[in-house]
Amino acid sequence: MRFREYLLRRLLLFIPTLFCVMVLVFILSRMLPGDPARLALGPDAPMSQISALRYSLGLDKPIHIQFLIFLENLLHGKMGLSLLTNRDVCQDVVQFYPASFELALVSMTIAMAIGIPLGIVSGIKQNKWIDHLSRVVSLFGVSVPRFWLAIIFILVFSFYMRIMPISGRIGSGIPPPAHITGLYLIDSLVTLNIPAFVSSLKHIILPAISLSVSPLAQIVRLLRAGIIEHKRAPYVMMVKANGMPEDLINRKYLFKISFIPVLSIIGLLFASIIAMSFVVETVFSWPGIGRYGSNAVLYADFNAIVGVTIVAGVTFIIANFVVDMFYGYFDPRIRYG
Amino acid sequence: MGKTNYSTKLISCRAYLESFFRGIYVIRKNTLAIVGIGVFLSLLLMCIFAPWLAPYPEDAGDAIHLSQSFKSPSMLHILGTDQMGRDIFSRITFGGRNTLLAGLIIPLVGASIGCTLGLIAGYIGRRIGSVIMRTTDVFLSIPPLIIALLVIGVFGPSLKNIIFALSIVWWPWYTRLVHGEVISLREETFVESSRLLGAKSTRTMFSEILPNAIPPIIVKITLDIGYAILNAAALGFLGLGVLPPTPEWGLMVSQGRLYLPSIWWITTFPGIFIFLAVFSINLIGDGLRDLLDVEVM
């Protein structure tokens, strides 16, 4: 099967990209002003301690050796101490990442569940009222500042209507579900912990919606453009002229070919949600990697910044890889080309 | 020979005029784009003439009128006052200078870097070209905002650093576009002939190849102004931009958060202005996209 070859080729591309990202992060992290050893020990530390630390951190070695040490530490899950939590950054990442991942997953689900039907209808009923509506929605979606939308949501749904919680992942009185995947929604469902499920669902809705507006808008736009492009295409005309029912054409044939470009940006969108979550997580005090990262930048916690960058970059690359797989499955031209 | 030349010129001139009128026709039909231009220009003018427009210009700084603090919108302060008693509208007019400046500079710098790199990669060398393109791929494979945060983390928070950080992560898209355009055009007859006629490679690049890539670049820059405003405001909101007494829209939204829900106006109005700016620039971008007939994400 050729599909396997395609996968292998993608996988081989995946490794150098990952490597290059590591190089980039390493270079940027070594551009830090000042001596990392002095920063770690404070201004009053004696010279002998500093050089001892420099030696143990490998800072006295040539730069490419330092890079290898950096990679080796990474493999062993050592990213250095975080100033904020006083733990190894790796531990922090493991703790905070699932919350962000869950948030991104839910936002993407919302964006796709609304964006795909809206995009299709909008493309098929071009220039009808539903099309105008969806264009306004998508224009609104790419134009509204997420942090502000998040605040307005809190103002309306939490303060005035009092139907949604203000912050956090789960109600304060409710113990979090047993740790299985780290995603509260899944963990609570698996353990049949209904109160925890309801509470975490309520907590995730507002942040997820504020994060989903922009990807939603982009999905609608791209799908609409695709449908409009393909609905006059010769292969659509041919089946239509020879008697295939129009709703079958729209649902199956027009949809699949228009969906391919959407698929290719879904990975990008997923990863950009992780990046966008910096502000939204801050607003909702969502205990995720985004809030951790923005605090790290604010308090100049360099090890944490590097850690967050690596995690976000890796997420991005993996998301793109997964999308590439689907892409090859969907579009035979890519697979064999 | 000379006669033919003249008539071709005439024809191309006519075609040019025709496409110009067609453009006006498309724009005129596209009322939304006109509205966008109107709104964005007024916002821009409002910020440029802030010192004359603002009812309380001194409030843009660290003025304190505690007796006036937390006044809700009224005739005296149309958008209300903040915790220091400063007029929100005055601060918005001055704050927009920072936000919009960042939004305008970032895509322009990004596009110039990106286009130059793309031209170099596509036209000059195979080896240099592939190095540039691999680097582009790497940059494209990390979310820009993350790299920007890393850069700001390294150089410290300030508006200058926001502009710098976002500018240097903004180029990869343009590089890829221009590179693709150059590769496909390099072998075309008109480029080939200009080379055969002895035109220098730089000349060929700028006079023959770049113009073909311009429509998508224009549309992308327009749309990117919106994204840049949003990102700059988001970084400002996180406190990574200008330092407090100076106003900036994102920062103002974040400052008002402390006084929610009763003092809603400090947060709401700057946000509406960000939205208006981005919304109007997107209307313009959409109109341009229809006008120039290019598909750009």
Next chain:
Amino acid sequence: MTSPILSIKNLAVSFNTFEGEAKVIDHINLDVGEKETVGLVGETGCGKSVTLKTILGILPIPPGKVTNGQILFGDKNLLTLPTKELCKLRGRGISLIPQDPLVSLNPVFTIKAQFLDLAMRQGEEHVSRINYYRKKLNKKQTQQVVKKIITMLQKVQIPDPERVLEYYPYQLSGGMAQRILIAISLIGSPRLLLADEPTTALDVTVQKQIITLLKKIAEDSNLSMLYITHNLGVTRKIAKRVYIMYAGQIVEMGNVREIFNEPLHPYTSGLINALPKITREKFNGIDGTIPDYVHPPKGCRFYPRCPSADESCKNQRPVMIEVKENHFVACRLFQEGR
């Protein structure tokens, strides 16, 4: 001539464009008889394809608009037929062989997927999701349709049809793709085949094979066919009767052989002179281009390019006149005698 199966009466179609209303089809009359193959010849952009799309009801409206006329298929007027009835006719009464075979199959589906869905669902106006999967999961029924498809593919001389069905369109050659499209158009056993330049995009040798195939199929299954092309030479091989179209108007109609030997309309003569011939070295085209459809010439639309035009052509539109038996022409030159 046998009684017509398709009869176009006074059809006029226009498009709304930036410049104004483009009158693309200007009151044409056209008949296709039972078991007859009729050619429709004209330059690119003269309105041939628009005519086809109007017949099938797949003209994009707007910007297109039918401003006048009737299209009779049997005794039904296709222009006023309710959608449900029209859906029953597409593929089963009238079917289409498209222009460019390589882009007329959906690139992201296998041949089997497209062919099977079409064959199973032809003639229905709506298909609900449940109904669709129920029928598709019915193994016996599906098997039957696949068998029918394979027979049809054999009929259009596709080698190894089972394997070809699993292919994606880009794995096919132009000739193969066109054979498959012919099979698709035949699967509903229609009575009228509309062929839209089916050989233009193909190599000359493949062209010949396809034409022979089409001719054989039309004869074997008693099909009527409207064969559209810009190549007058091709019509000679397949059609008996031919319509010459210029800028949205029919200018001449008659027996192919007669038109070749004795073209009446100056445009037809021009077309025939433009055909490459072994005995002639010089290549004679017709000067000028197709007129502006928004502001077409008031009289004869060919007038600005016509070698034998005079003042009266400018303002008076010529009508179709039977000059000889079954040989009609719309030109001033032949009107004066009457």
